[in-house]
Amino acid sequence: MVTMRDVAARANVSIATVSFVLNGTKRVAPETRARIEAAIQELNYRRNVVARALASSRTRILALLHPDLESRANATVIQFVMGAAHGARERGYDLVLWPVNDDEQMSHLLAGGLVDGALLMEVQIRDSRVERLVASGIPFALIGRTENDDLPYVDIDFATTIHEAVAHLRSYGHERIALITDRARGGPGPGRIMRVESAYREAIAPLGGQPVIIAVDSTSAGGREAARALCEEHPGCTAAILVNEGASAGLAKGIRAAGRAIPGDLSIISASTTRELGEMIEPELTVMAAPAAELARLAVDALIDQLEGVPDAPPHTLIPCTLVPGESVGPVTRS
Amino acid sequence: MVTMRDVAARANVSIATVSFVLNGTKRVAPETRARIEAAIQELNYRRNVVARALASSRTRILALLHPDLESRANATVIQFVMGAAHGARERGYDLVLWPVNDDEQMSHLLAGGLVDGALLMEVQIRDSRVERLVASGIPFALIGRTENDDLPYVDIDFATTIHEAVAHLRSYGHERIALITDRARGGPGPGRIMRVESAYREAIAPLGGQPVIIAVDSTSAGGREAARALCEEHPGCTAAILVNEGASAGLAKGIRAAGRAIPGDLSIISASTTRELGEMIEPELTVMAAPAAELARLAVDALIDQLEGVPDAPPHTLIPCTLVPGESVGPVTRS
Numbered sequence: 001m002v003t004m005r006d007v008a009a010r011a012n013v014s015i016a017t018v019s020f021v022l023n024g025t026k027r028v029a030p031e032t033r034a035r036i037e038a039a040i041q042e043l044n045y046r047r048n049v050v051a052r053a054l055a056s057s058r059t060r061i062l063a064l065l066h067p068d069l070e071s072r073a074n075a076t077v078i079q080f081v082m083g084a085a086h087g088a089r090e091r092g093y094d095l096v097l098w099p100v101n102d103d104e105q106m107s108h109l110l111a112g113g114l115v116d117g118a119l120l121m122e123v124q125i126r127d128s129r130v131e132r133l134v135a136s137g138i139p140f141a142l143i144g145r146t147e148n149d150d151l152p153y154v155d156i157d158f159a160t161t162i163h164e165a166v167a168h169l170r171s172y173g174h175e176r177i178a179l180i181t182d183r184a185r186g187g188p189g190p191g192r193i194m195r196v197e198s199a200y201r202e203a204i205a206p207l208g209g210q211p212v213i214i215a216v217d218s219t220s221a222g223g224r225e226a227a228r229a230l231c232e233e234h235p236g237c238t239a240a241i242l243v244n245e246g247a248s249a250g251l252a253k254g255i256r257a258a259g260r261a262i263p264g265d266l267s268i269i270s271a272s273t274t275r276e277l278g279e280m281i282e283p284e285l286t287v288m289a290a291p292a293a294e295l296a297r298l299a300v301d302a303l304i305d306q307l308e309g310v311p312d313a314p315p316h317t318l319i320p321c322t323l324v325p326g327e328s329v330g331p332v333t334r335s
Numbered sequence: 336m337v338t339m340r341d342v343a344a345r346a347n348v349s350i351a352t353v354s355f356v357l358n359g360t361k362r363v364a365p366e367t368r369a370r371i372e373a374a375i376q377e378l379n380y381r382r383n384v385v386a387r388a389l390a391s392s393r394t395r396i397l398a399l400l401h402p403d404l405e406s407r408a409n410a411t412v413i414q415f416v417m418g419a420a421h422g423a424r425e426r427g428y429d430l431v432l433w434p435v436n437d438d439e440q441m442s443h444l445l446a447g448g449l450v451d452g453a454l455l456m457e458v459q460i461r462d463s464r465v466e467r468l469v470a471s472g473i474p475f476a477l478i479g480r481t482e483n484d485d486l487p488y489v490d491i492d493f494a495t496t497i498h499e500a501v502a503h504l505r506s507y508g509h510e511r512i513a514l515i516t517d518r519a520r521g522g523p524g525p526g527r528i529m530r531v532e533s534a535y536r537e538a539i540a541p542l543g544g545q546p547v548i549i550a551v552d553s554t555s556a557g558g559r560e561a562a563r564a565l566c567e568e569h570p571g572c573t574a575a576i577l578v579n580e581g582a583s584a585g586l587a588k589g590i591r592a593a594g595r596a597i598p599g600d601l602s603i604i605s606a607s608t609t610r611e612l613g614e615m616i617e618p619e620l621t622v623m624a625a626p627a628a629e630l631a632r633l634a635v636d637a638l639i640d641q642l643e644g645v646p647d648a649p650p651h652t653l654i655p656c657t658l659v660p661g662e663s664v665g666p667v668t669r670s
């Protein structure tokens with residue numbers, strides 16, 4: 001069995017220097033590093049993480065459980081995934097991706113003993129996957145919330161986000177403000193839809209009008225459908241808050257195709273998306289940028305704190321989106 | 336030590352049925368599954384993948400090595416990542432994400448003994464990370480190519496893709512066709528840039544004109560820069576092939592902002608991107624859709640075949656992009 005000591009002897013350096021290279025904890029001169037790597041290769045040295053895992057009953061692996069995201073034109077998804085991967089690596093953990101679309105796959109994976117803990121994305125308001133996680137006894141953190149607020153979660157602060165969006169629109173004189181959300185595909189849908197709707201109802205209550213809520217698919221076609229609904233069924237609305245980034249381009253195109261100006265006839269704020277996506281659209285959308293990478297890192301930290309026994313209550317962390325002004329909000333100038 | 340036999344006895348089913356549930360290999364009635372899961376939980380049964388790994392010297396874990404992708408507004412990236420995760424799970428492997436931005440991080444991770452094999456994304460034409468992989472002795476497959484075509488890779492067939500794009504534009508009468516690529520950030524850059532440029536030079540050679548190659552950042556600002564260069568420096572070009580999806584929206588906006596019509600004044604094909612991204616842009620772009628998820632799955636399959644000793648030469652697989660007509664290509668109608 002080759003040890004770190006053998007590697008140090010072959011490379012003619014101290015054991016500490018070998019450790020610096022292996023753990024990336026300290027910068028080592030390139031020539032020294034090359035010598036150590038050559039020794040590792042010649043001796044075929046491997047730190048045995050598997051043996052360590054067996055001895056400690058810890059694998060230092062976390063799972064990110066997510067539904068099928070392949071077909072999502074969703075700019076925030078990659079930020080969640082990469083934020084979680086970076087956050088795990090920074091604390092010396094590895095992140096495995098588990099695409100799970102049903103409970104059976106979850107049983108199989110959770111019973112495997114591979115992971116110390118799990119993160120769950122795209123949490124639904126009532127979510128059998130969460131019940132499954134609770135039953136498994138495996139420590140976890142949610143990115144998003146169910147109706148049970150006692151579970152550990154990090155989430156976007158939709159209440160604050162929507163109130164700020166409404167305040168921004170009101171500062172330009174808008175009083176009839178529609179909400180465009182995501183159409184849930186079967187089931188009660190993601191918790192965000194419920195939370196966004198209730199924040200919206202609350203925020204527009206002082207304005208006195210009826211709420212206008214339009215739920216469409218998270219696609220360009222969905223966005224065009226929302227544009228039609230706004231123009232034909234709710235012509236009195238002068239502004240819309242969109243919480244459906246996949247529909248944002250289609251909404252802008254549909255409104256313009258109907259001969260209406262953005263922002264003159266309709267001001268738009270796209271919430272819970274990225275600045276980059278807003279920039280792509282014509283006109284450049286005013287967005288509320290989602291703190292996706294930050295939330296993913298916080299969820300990882302909270303999970304690792306649980307695993308390492310940091311004595312803290314389970315996290316209940318909410319972060320609002322950040323307003324990034326574009327060219328899609330202005331005063332009402334329609335005739 | 337609790338065994339599968341104990342779980343079967345407690346749930347009053349056969350061992351085979353427990354195995355079906357754990358491996359997801361066969362559908363089991365929901366009530367039976369619930370009973371088995373209750374037994375697993377009561378007995379705290381865990382299949383010990385760690386012990387299995389120690390005994391077999393195989394962890395059945397693959398690593399996806401990728402640079403920092405957090406800030407990329409790149410619609411194909413998520414398809415690569417998710418395609419690889421699905422492909423691995425379908426063959427009973429787990430995929431860990433390793434964000435590695437330098438060689439030191441790679442040494443550390445590869446020496447850890449966690450993974451049986453590695454996939455490398457965003458391969459550069461000369462790539463020290465590939466040398467590091469070769470030196471590590473860990474089986475690997477590349478998504479993209481270096482200048483060394485002997486290494487195992489899967490890649491987009493850029494030559495066929497560019498030739499098809501040029502042929503499509505020629506069928507509308509275009510003869511002055513520009514190429515817009517990605518500006519490499521230090522170093523020789525991704526292999527795709529070199530391959531795309533050489534395919535472009537070859538494909539336009541029969542047209543007799545000078546090649547026009549514009550390299551810009553993969554951002555909306557980069558796209559606007561390309562639009563300016565086309566309008567001011569190359570006003571004779573009537574069509575452009577874009578291999579830079581991050582710049583696609585900015586290019587379309589910049590051309591329109593200069594008072595030029597798409598496709599009347601300039602036809603655009605955006606290659607190596609997604610249909611969904613093309614749909615978001617005004618006008619809807621004609622794209623050559625990248626086979627991102629398919630390539631990622633092929634890379635995973637090739638890697639697992641190597642690991643499992645399937646007697647096949649290392650893969651050299653090339654797949655062209657698929658033409659998806661939009662509204663951005665038409666005959667020249669400029670005055």
